[in-house]
Amino acid sequence: METLFFYLVAGVAIVSAIFVIKCRNPINSALNLVTTFLCLAVFYVMLESPFMAAIQIIVYAGAIIVLIIFVIMLLNFGKTIKGRYMHGAAGAGLLSVLMLLVASQFVRFGEATGTGGEITSAVIDEIGHTELIGRALFLDFVLPFEIAGVLLLIAILGALILAKQKV
Amino acid sequence: MADNLLSIMTFLPLVGMVALLFIPRDNEAMLKGFALAVSLLTFLISLPLAFDNVFKTSGGMHYREFYEWIHVGEFFQMNYNVGVDGISLWLVMLTTFIMPIAILSTWNAVKKNIKGFMAMLLLLQTGMLGAFISLDLFLFYIFWELMLIPMYFLIGIWGGSNRIYAAVKFFIYTAVGSLLMLVGIIFVYYYAVQSGSPVSGFGVAEFYQLDIPYNAQFWLFLAFGFSFAIKVPIFPLHTWLPDAHTEAPTAGSVILAAVLLKMGTYGYVRFAMPLFPEALHTFIPFLAFLSVVGIIYGSLVAMMQEDVKKLVAYSSVAHLGFVMLGLFALNMQGMAGGMIQMINHGISTGALFLIVGFLYERRHTRQISEFGGLAVKMPVFATIFLIITFSSIGLPGTNGFVGEFLALMGAFESNLRWFAVFATTGVILAAVYMLWVYQRIMFGKVTNPANEDIKDLSAREIVIMLPLLLFVFWIGIYPNTFFDKMNPALEQLIDQMNNQVAVVEVVQPTVANVLENK
């Protein structure tokens, strides 16, 4: 049952990802992208990480895609989709397949040995995923958290400077 | 003063150069005068060396100076470690002696940017002196490379029509060699360190004591020898020389011929040969062969030149062939001959370049065909030219003879006998090309109208040539002045090269691993 579900969602994710590339129109690509994101959110849920699923939807589907679509609209995409919209598909495809081969190789024959952490499903059920995240975030990863803040500041600043119409 | 005379002598030109930069560039007389004064002062400072009899008694290093310079824990250490012995002594003297002459020779030759020109000359002098007195390989390398920079500009800015090509070629060609040598230098150092031998920085004195296994020596000698061979230059690495010489301004050519080429031969004597004696014995036949080829080849090519300066340039290839042959004889006669021949070449060929310079200043051409019959117009010039010509041919009584004679005699004594026989034919060829060019330039009737009102040498020019003539005869008639101080050092060197018998290295330092599978 779960297996079936996994394959189903995985299929959807992959197909929509392919369509991101396939679609001539950026809007459609964006919508397909949303689908992919949602599938991933589903997987996060399956991986007992509801908080991740949540921010996946909020940040990606909610923020980034919206931003993208805004931009597309802003730059009235109409004239940007004439003519060929892809190039070197053959070579790039071959390359990607090769990479996939390499990846599958180390995924299949390498093993993730770092197991044995104390956060088991039981622990998650007991404490709750969000709190665990919170603890980790504020106990161990305070500094990255702060840095992330700076990063966002820079992003805003950059967007401001670059996209401002006139100085 | 006396205890750091060498440093004062070496860095005075550098200081002078810096001071020179503050002289307004339009005040040409002052610029020239100042540069000349600095070089003369340097010469005066260096004079005590020549008169110091300590060199007659001991062949070791004197006027030592030793300061710690770069010490990075166990990583590496370099020291400011200088001194002179009977070998470097005369080359130092040659340098300080040639420099004022070179500066004086450019009095009217150089028109544009005299300030830069003089500055470059002074910088060059510091580089040359430093290279001769360095006893620390790292220090030596610094000065060695330092010489490239001013020479590059001298050729490139004040050179002839094809100067850019010549300058870049000179720079890169010589740099390639020295960079390989750098690898060799570092290798030797870590070899010494890792094999637990005592070292003081990159001091050669300690490196002499190393027992480097043969295969390592082989590659090291290759690295060092290649770099020096380019500088000498040994056939077939000589092609940068004609270009550089032809394009360089007179002073540049003079210094290039008189001193810079000696860097290569000196490098062999001081570093390549005593550091890697076993490999040396492998390479000697090869190098001797190349030297002999250089002698004959250089002479034949020189014979057919149409440009006087190119001719002189190729003749230096031949002359330095004698030097190398003498050195590789590895006996007193040969090495002393080689050493004295270095000085001779400095004087004779330097003088020849000056002479070409005189002609060029008057006629702005170096084509032999442009001249002819000058002997009538300029008798003094003719006389001086003749004397220099014969000193370059190696006429007994002039300096050239002593050097060639001893070098060849040494070669005959050593097992290079057959090379020496062929080298001796160079004696004939030298006469052929020198006399031929002399005939074409000086003899005959004045055919080219441009030579009709050509002027004889001015007082300045004669003053330039006189000291050179003095030494032409001095070395020719009483060379013992120089041998007295040279011999102890040479004896020590030869002993030390012979004492280094092959010792099987027990612990193989990691640096040498790479050579194992060679």
Added chain:
Amino acid sequence: MYGNLWLIPFFPLLGAIINGLFGKKIKNEAVIGGIGTLMMVLSFLVAVQNFFRLLGDTEKVHEIVLASWITVGNLQVNWELLLDPLSAVMILVVTGVGTLIHLYSIGYMHGETGYYRFFSYLNLFAFAMLMLVLGGNALVMFIGWEGVGLCSYLLIGYYYEKKSASDAAKKAFVVNRVGDFGFLCGLFILFWALAGNGVWTINFVEIAANAHLLESGGALITIVTLAFFLGATGKSAQIPLFTWLPDAMEGPTPVSALIHAATMVTAGVYMIGRMNILFAMAPSTMMTIAIIGAATAFLAASIGFAQNDIKRVLAYSTVSQLGYMFLAMGVGAFSAGIFHLMTHAFFKACLFLGSGSVIHAMHHAYHHAHLHDDPQDMRNMGGLRSKMPITYWTFLLSTIAIAGVPLFSGFFSKDEILWWSFGSTAGHPIFWIIAVCVAGMTAFYMFRLVFMTFFGAQRTDARAKDHIPESPWTITVPLMILAFLAVVGGYVGVPKILGGSNHFGNFLAPVFGHAQELHDLHAHGSHAVEYTLIALSVSIALFGIYMAWLMYMKNPALPAQFTARFAGLYRFVFNKWYIDELYDFLFVNPCKRFGTFLWRIFDVKIVDGIVNGSAWVFKGLGAGLRYTQTGYMYNYAVAMVVGVVVIVGFYVFG
């Protein structure tokens, strides 16, 4: 005791320096010439003094060390002079003849531009020559050896505005250099060989003392001596290096007399004499020397037949006479060789000076008549006997002397050589035969010269013929003195068989005796044989004279018919056997072509081509790689992915 020996070379050197530096200022010819001659006179006096001192001395070999020169390791070379009978004779000849020729030059060179230059060079030459003969070791000798070469270069090229002159000068020096190559090689090998036996020296006396260390007749000593002999051939114009001497006649006549007849060209002979011990040890070398000598004598004489230039005839006769001397050396008749060297110096100098006087006169005449005929061509002369009697008589006497007419100096010296070449242990009758033929030829062409110049109808241009003067005293006095010597000079060495007691030979015995008895080199044979030989040689000489008289006095048409008959042979001889052309073809041109090839093709194209080529390759690579940088972002991405795939894949699958 011989402390003032150094003065002998010193005076000429002084003269050379004075004239060289200040001659230009002095201007006054009398002063310049005076200084030059005076210096020679002084050194002659010193030479005479030392000579007699040596005569009276029991100890015959004296070395005087002036200063150290080169001290390197075991090699110790000094500035040292060596006075022994041999060098004593030589210094007498050199200074004596030299003085006369200096005196002669004062008049002869009158009015030449660079008068001071001439005397300076001439003095310098004297200095070098004296160093050569007095040199106590091979190196000092070599200084003189090359020094005379230098001076001959300078003096031949004295009229350097003439292409032919400067060419001749260059040729002379270069050919000499070829010889020097031999000399040096010999010296080096000798030094090495002795050093191998623990003797580090190039001092003549020590060499002589230690020569026994080397295997007599061995390959080594043969090579050494052959090398030295090569040097000798260069200096003394023997086959194969004789071609420079005739060209050397471009120089002023006194030069030809001093350098190319009396002194320098005999240096080779002297050198062999100096090293006689070594040569005596190498019989095969001796044989070679004898053969070369004989061959040269014959070759040169034959060429002498056909020359019309008065000086060239003399030049070839010189070569031929030198051949004689070498023949003498080769058969071990060292003292005879030196003896002939001396007598030859007298009469040949006289002949040259005489010809000079003639040329001088002719030149004067032509100059006076504003003609540009060749003053040296005998075909323009004739009948000068009446015009210039002194010249004529002196010339005649010397000619008789060289022709080997009995009771004249040439007779004694030449005859001794002939006798040795026949009877010496190292000799062979064939040598004698050749030598005798040469004697006849010599007599023939010398008298041909005399007849064409002084006798017969005056062929000089009518406008000029009345202006041919006798030369001034500075010219005639030396002529007379030399003529006198040419006549009596032989009496110092009258052989026993002719009732003399060969003083000359005995005097030189300390030098040569040792080697001669060591390797028993002596002429043997009965008096009868000797007498017959003398008779034969004399008669042949007279026959030669007769032929000359026949062809050039009795019916001057003969030569024309003769040349017409043997046109080919004549041309061959006239063109000096095409030796020069041969050398050009064999050595000179190939060298030039090879040099050009090395430069234009090998050096520029190949050696430098590789250098520039490598630079070009790198640039090319750069220019190519540059286009990987397409500017298209996704290409860059591709590159990255490829990098990742390769790097990771390599280890993941590896």
Added chain:
Amino acid sequence: MENLVQEAIQNVNLQAVMPSLILTVAGMALLLVAVFSPRGKTIHVAWLSIASLVVAGIVTIMGWNDTQFGFAGSVQLDNFAAFFSMICILAAGLTILMSDEYLKRENFPVGEYYPLILFTTAGAMWMVSGTDLITIFLGLEVLSVSLYVLAGFFRDQERCNESGLKYFFLGAFSTGFLLYGMALLYGVSGTTKIYDIGAYVQANPDVTMNIMFIAGGLLMLTGFFFKIAAVPFHMWTPDVYQGAPTPITAFMSAGPKAAAFAALIRVTFVCLEGMQDHLTTVFWVLAVLTMTVGNLIALSQKDLKRMLAYSSIAHAGYAMVGLVAWNEIGMSGVMFYMLVYTFMNMGAFAILILIGRRGEENLTLEGVSGLGYKQPLLGIAFCIFLFALMGLPPTAGFTGKFYIFAGAINAGFIWLAVLGVLNSAVSLYYYLRIMVHMYFKDPQEDFSWVKIYPATALSIVIAVAGVLYLGVVPGALMQFAKMAGF
């Protein structure tokens, strides 16, 4: 709940992030200053940011030799970090010095520019001091994002947009690989703290056989290779360097590159030590490729900025030689070289700023013909930098190269060293060509537009001083580099 707060507070150790903290705070403050300062008046912002840099520098130096851990092991301010921080501060300082007049000339004087540089520097510091993959990653991103902005700073200049975009896309793309690698490493070791990863590898060595570990390490390194512009991850460099504002180009070539090297060294020597055999080979090949490609392509360049871009690729190659050595000398060599490179390369770019016209169309070889005569001092300075870049004594370039090659040779990589020196021989040609045009050709134009901006001139003077000082008496700083190794 309380104890959690206590724990959280205990974890905090501001000492460990003081320099970057200073810069960040200063940056934010200066943003406000910039906002409230009139248009075009940015000079005071520049000086204030320099001041903050100086303070940060002082703090860093004061922290020398006393290592600070903090934030539960996600950051560690040790000598190593301090040394590289100083390099970044230096680079930032020089950049700011040479920026102000430049911005005015290019007619885009925007005050936010300086805070961005400060943030970049702070990011670089987090990168060099981070001991947690997350910190390193975030530092890297701070660095990159602000550099994207700076590279595309002149929004109305096409080449700026282009360089910004290329940098952005390729940067983000490489980030993907970097993250993938980190993910794998995390999966293999179960932690993101690099010292724990190192410990884990120590504990069970067989992990080095685990291809997931190997792949993870390599993928992560490719991310850093991208930043240091190692072939084949170098291709963004020429375009971005050419298009970006020159001071930013200078900065990119020095500060971020140094930071990337620092992070590279740290992760390599801390958690990937087990992969030495593999990595040595990888570094070997990449070093040779990088040197060679960089030098060869530079040979055929006419545009000076682009030429220097390629040369910076080549120099990255030299620096990698130090990594191949895999010993202390090599590591310290890299540090020293980065310092040296900061001086010489930024100096060279500063010169380009001065001799450039508005829009910098003239920065070609022909553009500098005869410069040496019209602007003697600039000429001399430029020559010094070029000789340094060639690696000729008595300049710092030589001592730096020496240090690195010494490391390689000490470890027995003779042939690598030989290839290295041969490469620098090749590189001579294009550096010489610049001088050929400056001195051996006659002036085409009078360079009347060249004004010696005081601040930029100051930066040049500093650079010259540094190059000569490190060239003649490098002992002291070599010693520091030695102490900074771990």
Added chain:
Amino acid sequence: MITVTHYLLLSAILFAIGTFGVLTRKNAIVVFMCIEVMLNAVNLTFVALSRHVGNMDGQIFVFFVMTVAAAEAAVGLALIIAFYRNKESLDVDDFNMLKW
């Protein structure tokens, strides 16, 4: 039973697809989206591994990756806009002024 390997494979596939898109698409915005796909693939890896490993670090990492993604989105799109203003184009082929 779904193991971590499944997730890793899935993310590998997504990663490859993303790469393919970056390499092939001309439209700058779509290229950007493809990069997002890649990042998401990595995120999936992180979460899967973090569950497999049994600690939170991985998910924290994802958290930050999302932040970064957001930041990059802002800056990147701003750059695209600026470029578009100058060149009236979103085609990656059109930014190759700088080459060779």
